[in-house]
Amino acid sequence: MGERVRVAAVIDETAEAKSFVLDLPPHWTYQPGQFVTVRVGEVARCYSLCSSPFTGEPAKITVKRMLGGHGSNWLCDNVSPGTELELLAPGGVFTPGSLDDDLLLFAGGSGITPVMSILKSALLRGAGQVALIYANRDEPSIIFAQELADLAAAHPGRFRLIHWLDCDHGPPTVAALRQLIEPFSGYEKFVCGPDPYMAAVQEAVAGSVRIERFESLSDNPFAEQPSSERTARVRVAIDGQNYEFDWPVRTKLLDLLLSKGINAPYSCRQGTCAACACRILSGEVKLLNNEILEEEDFADNYILACQAVPLTDDVSVTYN
Ligand SMILES: Cc1cc2nc3c(=O)[nH]c(=O)nc-3n(C[C@H](O)[C@H](O)[C@H](O)COP(=O)(O)OP(=O)(O)OC[C@H]3O[C@@H](n4cnc5c(N)ncnc54)[C@H](O)[C@@H]3O)c2cc1C
Structure with a gap:
């Protein structure tokens, strides 16, 4: 699901913040402003890449300790050069449409x-x-x-x-x-x-x-799905490509796509931001949480991939 990524170096930035230089897998690319998701035991935390994909510098995240925070303190206390972390591929939509803009x-x-x-x-x-x-x-x-x-x-x-x-x-x-x-x-x-x-x-x-918005994930996208779980079938059109997968009925669509290595967009993963919105072409899904889409969005067939589980055996969605 995630990939093991080696920490090449640790840099003390301030009394509270450390940077971790990462040996990202060569097939992972990222846009300025995107983040990676890091497994910390049974939880997962997102950290923005502060490096630029264009300067030739290695990928780097910077973690600031949060008072009483589980993930940030664990990372700052335990990670050293050579540590391997489990990461999900870069994602997110906090990235300029054009770098030529003011x-x-x-x-x-x-x-x-x-x-x-x-x-x-x-x-x-x-x-x-x-x-x-x-x-x-x-x-x-x-x-x-x-x-x-x-x-x-x-x-x-x-x-x-x-x-x-x-x-x-x-x-x-x-x-x-x-x-x-x-x-x-x-x-x-x-x-x-x-x-x-x-x-x-x-x-x-x-x-x-x-x-x-920096907030901690309440779900763990690294958690294993039980193998006996019933599955639906889903067809997904994204970035000009078409995919078809078995979709375990308790797995959220975004988690499924990320586990298949698809760079589907997302940010909050909690049904509050709509960065992961896509449109349903056939079949039905249930949204486990929705604090952003309104009636008119549903009328246009929008759903939140981060909260969608299948209700019918065949589902087709598009990001195009
Ligand atoms: C897209 C994105 C990018 C991000 N990029 C960065 C980044 O570049 N750098 C960075 O440092 N952070 C970043 N974050 C934030 C990061 O993911 C974590 O949210 C942050 O490190 C805090 O996690 P934590 O596990 O240390 O704290 P948590 O354990 O999640 O705790 C957060 C706060 O809640 C309090 N708390 C925890 N449990 C309870 C409870 N039961 N009752 C009351 N209070 C409680 C804690 O004391 C703490 O103050 C990003 C988040 C997102 C979504």
């Missing part, structure tokens, strides 16, 4: 990880302007401080780096953010950070902003 990036604390990947990719491969507003508690807690300073020095005409420190000004307010973002109104906007920061950014922007 980008306004917001990061708070460990939310810098997917933003860093987007930033480095855009500076190397894109042609637009890039601005980053990066909020942290204080200077010692800034992850990638030196790398960001180096990027700002290397791209003085294209990259504006704006640090916000709570210890100097308190947490960023909507009014303060409005002032900061004024010069960047036409830019494509992306935010990742703690919920209060993302809420303030959304209110200040008052327009479209793509968000990546």
Whole structure:
């Protein structure tokens, strides 16, 4: 199901955050802003790749300890060079449509990880302007401080780096953010950070902003399915390809597709974000949870792959 991936190096980033350089399987590719899912015993946790797929650097994740958190502390305490972790292939939709767009990036604390990947990719491969507003508690807690300073020095005409420190000004307010973002109104906007920061950014922007929410998975996508389980048959059209699989009736469609190595899109995996939405062409499914699709979406045959289990013996879905 997952693949065993060797940790090549461990880097102390701050007192609370460590980076893990990963020897990803060569057939795994990723887009800027995507994440991998890591098995930690009986649970699984997502971590954004902070490396860029275009710079030639090795793949890297950065884990910040969460007070009382199971997965983040286990990883920071136990992983050393040579450790093998079990991972699911990169996924997620927090990635720019075009690296040539002007980008306004917001990061708070460990939310810098997917933003860093987007930033480095855009500076190397894109042609637009890039601005980053990066909020942290204080200077010692800034992850990638030196790398960001180096990027700002290397791209003085294209990259504006704006640090916000709570210890100097308190947490960023909507009014303060409005002032900061004024010069960047036409830019494509992306935010990742703690919920209060993302809420303030959304209110200040008052327009479209793509968000990546860091939360722990409540399900374990690595868990074995009982082999005697009844199966349905599912046909899936995705990325111009057609697949057909046995579909164990208690397995969610997204888990099935990922276990088959298909790069199906997803983010929250809890029925709250619709990143995994696809359309049903025939057959019926049941959604175990749905906090995002509405009547009109169902009328258009949309379902959430992360919550869909089969109700009929034959099901056909499309992502195209
Ligand atoms: C797409 C995505 C990308 C992510 N990328 C990153 C990244 O790059 N870097 C990063 O550091 N994180 C990232 N995360 C977050 C990461 O997946 C974990 O959620 C995070 O590391 C915390 O996991 P944990 O197991 O340490 O904490 P958990 O054990 O899940 O605990 C989380 C919090 O809840 C509290 N808690 C736990 N159990 C209970 C309980 N029973 N009652 C009350 N409180 C409880 C804990 O004390 C803790 O404060 C990402 C998440 C997503 C979805």
